Amino acid sequence: MHNHRHSLECILPEHMLEQIATKGSNAQKQMAMDNISVVYQLRAERAMRASLADLFAPTMPRAADGGKERIVYDVKRGTSLPGTAVRREGDPASADAAVNEAYDGSGVTYDLYKEVYGRNSINNNAMRLDSSVHYRTGYDNAFWDGKQMVYGDGDENLPAEDRLFNRFTIAIDIIGHELTHGVTQFEAKLVYSQQPGALNEHMSDVFGSLVKQYQSRQTAAEADWIIGAGLFTPNVNGVGIRTMKAPGSAYDDPVLGKDPQPAHMKEYVSTPSDNGGVHINSGIPNHAFYRAAMEIGGYAWEKAGMIWYVTLRDKLGENSNFQQCADFTHQTAGELFGSGSLEQQAVKNGWAGVGIAIGGETPEPKGCLEATLRFLGAA
Amino acid sequence: MDVERIKFERTGGFAGIRLAADFDVSDLPDDLSQTLRELLNALDFPELPARLTNSESVPDSFTYVITVEAGKWHHTVITGDAPENENMQELLELLNRLARKKIKKH
Ligand SMILES: [Zn+2]
Numbered sequence: 001m002h003n004h005r006h007s008l009e010c011i012l013p014e015h016m017l018e019q020i021a022t023k024g025s026n027a028q029k030q031m032a033m034d035n036i037s038v039v040y041q042l043r044a045e046r047a048m049r050a051s052l053a054d055l056f057a058p059t060m061p062r063a064a065d066g067g068k069e070r071i072v073y074d075v076k077r078g079t080s081l082p083g084t085a086v087r088r089e090g091d092p093a094s095a096d097a098a099v100n101e102a103y104d105g106s107g108v109t110y111d112l113y114k115e116v117y118g119r120n121s122i123n124n125n126a127m128r129l130d131s132s133v134h135y136r137t138g139y140d141n142a143f144w145d146g147k148q149m150v151y152g153d154g155d156e157n158l159p160a161e162d163r164l165f166n167r168f169t170i171a172i173d174i175i176g177h178e179l180t181h182g183v184t185q186f187e188a189k190l191v192y193s194q195q196p197g198a199l200n201e202h203m204s205d206v207f208g209s210l211v212k213q214y215q216s217r218q219t220a221a222e223a224d225w226i227i228g229a230g231l232f233t234p235n236v237n238g239v240g241i242r243t244m245k246a247p248g249s250a251y252d253d254p255v256l257g258k259d260p261q262p263a264h265m266k267e268y269v270s271t272p273s274d275n276g277g278v279h280i281n282s283g284i285p286n287h288a289f290y291r292a293a294m295e296i297g298g299y300a301w302e303k304a305g306m307i308w309y310v311t312l313r314d315k316l317g318e319n320s321n322f323q324q325c326a327d328f329t330h331q332t333a334g335e336l337f338g339s340g341s342l343e344q345q346a347v348k349n350g351w352a353g354v355g356i357a358i359g360g361e362t363p364e365p366k367g368c369l370e371a372t373l374r375f376l377g378a379a
Numbered sequence: 380m381d382v383e384r385i386k387f388e389r390t391g392g393f394a395g396i397r398l399a400a401d402f403d404v405s406d407l408p409d410d411l412s413q414t415l416r417e418l419l420n421a422l423d424f425p426e427l428p429a430r431l432t433n434s435e436s437v438p439d440s441f442t443y444v445i446t447v448e449a450g451k452w453h454h455t456v457i458t459g460d461a462p463e464n465e466n467m468q469e470l471l472e473l474l475n476r477l478a479r480k481k482i483k484k485h
Contacts, residue, residue, distance in 0.1 A: 079462040136472070143392075
């Protein structure tokens with residue numbers, strides 16, 4: 001299922017493009033120039049968006065009491081966000097399961113960030129948590145739109161025997177995942193493409209999974225480490241969307257194909273789809289986190305989660321790659337628990353288990369290079 | 380433009396699962412091919428820019444690639460969920476449904 005179609009849409013490292021542009025044939029130069037302009041265009045767009053986000057930041061709705069305030073809206077299968085407010089902070093439960101799941105899930109997510117990491121909501125400034133449910137019809141998705149969470153109902157519009165997805169509020173880790181995209185937007189601002197994008201996805205899976213573990217008070221050894229358990233209907237041969245314990249084994253289904261996630265750098269997937277495989281290659285750091293958390297033991301949100309949270313908040317930047325994430329988490333573990341501590345050792349071992357050595361060289365995205373060389377007839 | 384063939388691909392999303400299909404418009408039931416033609420006309424599809432909305436910065440949003448072919452002519456449009464464009468929304472929902480049906484048959 002995963003898209004191995006190599007094409008020149010993949011964004012090449014600029015040094016390589018520049019080399020081709022200066023030394024290549026005319027056709028090669030043109031190709032490189034086209035790609036370079038795309039790279040620069042994307043960068044300009046990102047810079048513009050980042051400054052827009054900063055502009056909007058002060059106007060984010062704030063909780064009335066400066067703490068936890070949730071509002072769940074019903075979009076009634078339409079597209080106009082946020083929709084009609086149907087449950088506000090402190091209101092009794094609704095008759096609508098999706099409304100209650102969005103309410104409860106965003107509450108547990110708020111609590112984890114507040115109680116464990118001392119963070120007051122998404123922006124650490126009491127931002128109100130807005131969620132909209134029943135978005136469009138047959139919408140197999142959930143997303144963070146920059147200001148709020150949005151959830152579809154899955155395949156509610158299809159006959160039961162054709163349904164693959166349940167409603168997207170059904171798994172609390174999806175809610176934690178979406179809210180963490182908000183946290184990343186205010187902290188590391190990881191661009192949503194290639195390795196920084198896969199790290200953005202990784203952070204959302206880590207804290208989504210920790211929200212679930214925190215809610216059930218599960219230790220690392222007790223947790224299932226599955227992302228989106230319960231999202232698939234019984235028509236799908238799979239346990240969930242991703243697994244941090246064994247990336248690549250979450251599903252293997254005649255209709256949906258096989259879980260494409262790698263668990264090691266040697267299986268890194270270069271693809272132009274999915275913003276450069278952000279939901280695919282996140283399997284690598286996800287598995288590193290799992291290994292570190294298992295070696296540390298106990299509740300994963302306490303130590304491993306703290307190391308990752310501080311790294312996301314204070315160290316990662318918008319273009320950080322896997323190697324830098326490994327180095328920063330290792331450094332953070334040393335600062336929090338002592339140089340050479342068991343915790344720091346566990347972080348080092350976790351990354352080693354996925355083929356990333358602390359302080360090592362950043363691996364090249366080799367698939368892109370191979371695709372280009374093939375295109376140019378050089379290989 | 381007399382549409383003969385449509386290629387459709389949806390990538391990204393929380394699940395990151397690709398959905399793709401290729402249709403001969405003549406293979407579709409009459410009412411569906413009629414709706415499809417009407418939507419493409421209402422959208423003035425041949426005149427749409429190659430990139431309609433930029434969804435890459437919205438985490439977990441879908442990206443759709445739609446290619447319409449008529450004889451030797453073809454046009455590809457990349458778009459996000461396009462909530463501001465009702466005809467595009469309808470087209471995306473229709474193509475999603477068709478792609479799901481087509482996959483199921485395999
Ligand atoms: Zn995500």
